Amino acid sequence: MTPARFFTKEWAISSWTAEGSYQAKKQYIKTDKLPNFDKKESELVTELDKWFYLLKNLSHLDKIPDFLDKRVFQKIFKIAEMSKMTKEERELYHSDVKAKSDWNAGIRYAEKKAKEEGIEEGEHIKAIEIALKMKMKGTSNEDIAELTGLAIQEIEKL
Secondary structure: OOHHHHHEEEEEEEEEOOOOOEEEEEEEEEHHHHHHOOOOHHHOOOHHHHHHHHHHHHHHOOOOOHHHOOHHHHHHHHHHHHHOOOHHHHHHHHHHHHHHHHHHHHHHHHHHHHHHHHHHHHHHHHHHHHHHHHHHOOOOHHHHHHHHOOOHHHHHHO
16 A cells, blocks of 8 residues: 555535536545645635535534535534533433424324315215205115215205
8 A cells, every 4th residue: 555545535525516406526635634724714715625624623613604504514513513412412402303203293193184084074075065966856865875975864864
């Protein structure tokens, strides 16, 4: 192995193109350059500059800077915030996330059930409307029950 191999690391750098598609490309950088990276926020031009800035300054940042306000940087920042938490804070955070997930699942289930019940009620109302029309045309209650799925007792009350 060559000595340069010890100083080279492959990094996957991703970005969004102007057309809105996701682009991933491989960049080879020397890891010994990161400590020497000293650009200020106003000097960051490329995505690689932003990555270097984030990696070098992540431990000092209290909040994500506006110029790093992209989804991938937000995820990294969130992970870094979690790594600063104590064990108790992480357990509380995971408990809150689970509670929120359970709440959302309950809401989705209730919406699904309400929709199903609404459909059933609508079908029942439509069956009654059809039964009334059939009764007005002189169709027997047994035929109406067979075609609409309504009970004969319900048809007799119409």
